[in-house]
Amino acid sequence: MKTLSTLTITPAGATLNGTLLAEAGITGLYRRFVGDYPKFFKMDHLCKLGLLGAELLLKDFTPEEKERGAVVIFNRSGSLDADRHYQSTLAADNYFPSPALFVYTLANIVTGEIAIRHKIYGETSFYIMDARDDTAMQCILDSTLLTSDPSFILTGWIEYAGEDDYIADMKIMIQE
Amino acid sequence: MDNTQIYKLSDNIISPLGMTAGDNLAAVLAGQSRLCLHHGLYDLPEDFCGSVLQREEVDGLFAAECGSGDYTFFERLCILSAARAIRQGGVDPTRRDVLFVLSSTKGNVACLADDPMDERCYIAGSAMRVAQFFGNPNEPIVASNACISGVCAQIAAVRQLLAGRYRTAVVTGCDTLSRFIISGFQSFKALSTSPCRPYDRDRTGLNLGEAAGTIILRTGGEADVDAGLWQFRACSIHNDANHISGPSRTGEGSYRVLRDILDRVPAGQLACVCTHGTATAYNDEMESIALHRAGLDTVPVCGLKGYYGHTLGAAGIVETIISMAALEQGVIPATRGYRAQGTTYALNLSDAVRRTDRLGFIKILSGFGGSNAGIAYVKGGRA
């Protein structure tokens, strides 16, 4: 497989193919590069990062290409940030479980949010690893092609640990 | 790759219905279930109907077969199930060509209640502890795709075997119930307070259940084709691109999964499609549309949630194993809880066990995130 383009989002901003696009936080990047998708504000951090990454990486693809695309995301913490948030609605003396928070306690929702936004009907997969291992990730991506034939794979490592500690390190890969 | 064939070597199910695949099949064919109403469990203010494991029984078996060790209930279940399948298959788990794959939606999430920073909540850590229990030297793969994880884990294993990176894959699926999980499904108003009724006119929602299942897949050559083992034949994953919690009104992703699989496995080889069948209004309706669009209206369908409830990360594995075990006995399990057509398109469903002489099936699942997955196995012999 070969890499078509890369994108990194950290608290320092967004970098596309090595060029700094903008120095802005998550909401700032949304205002600058998306702007018309109010559902964004309902999402957890993992989904927000994934959606921003997809927005910047997929802008030159046609609907036909996107329909046959695949989304494969990796991280270490799964949806733990959202899990903690949801858990806080379960206190014995203040028990109001929130469905809007619960739905994000599934790590793969980020792949679904990207698929919905871009009408991607191909494979969406989420893998959790003990530590980031780019070789192991690439093995999984390569083997994906053994039983499917996507027009591209939007992939990456997305981790949110706090307002000043997050990363979406994403790329588009295509078959050679 | 074309000559690489993948077989099921051995399996295990740990559930309230039994501690082996055989026990579980016998209970399913006898129409049994441990789904019942639980009051006050996990200090939940609302009752729920679920299928819950007896912890003392699991702990007793674990102590007897796996010894001691600082493992959570979730991890003990994974280890116990994997250990039983490993023993049955005569696998040496310490070999470098053995891969462990874990399917779980929430792992040790119950630990969050006491400590939001509990390190055990990292699912890959659990997978590592399970693999290391067996002395396995490789990094396990963890598939976490909500309700479809159990099929995704099998697909991830199949791909690694096809790639030739490993010769054997131990695929374990497990989830346990907790205040966290039950409250979430209750907040979605998705749970039925009585045993669920998949595809039935009067269905009112799903039940949740606990289970662990392990399926061991192994690479074989042409010589193994006639040996009468279950052989992997096709798989597919598709998104609905529609909504993060609501099933597609057109069954788009599930239909695409079925279409992909039918390209490789003719419908005439299928004894049945073992569906997701959660007994929510929308899931079952969606599946009827997908099956209809795929031209599978007449192929027998069975849903197993009436026996186990929805076992989340275990569902795809447990339901695959039950499908195999039932077809080996020449039968299709009854869809427990089903009585009368409750979907737009009529499906070939039955509340009774049916005979079949076919030895192929598709297992499909759908879930949150708009995800859909399917895998097909055919037993012994060539297409």
Add this chain to the structure above:
Amino acid sequence: MEELIEQLKAQIIEVLNLEDMTPADIDANAPLFGEGLGLDSIDVLELIVMLEKEYGIRLSNPAEGKAIFASVATIADYVSKNRKK
């Protein structure tokens, strides 16, 4: 009733994360779902939690919600008749 309607608008914006909206943007009589604010099934469930948390109203059957959540005005009407706090 006017006061309740304004309070509900603020609460809806808060619980549904309608980031770029102010109470003045919401017409109390306009449909909340579909065309209106474009709310979906998860939003309905979240509004059910809001009714319980803020007003002590338990709605066990989400199907009942359809008529209640038609607009801010219908919610206000229902809340004023059923509130326990």
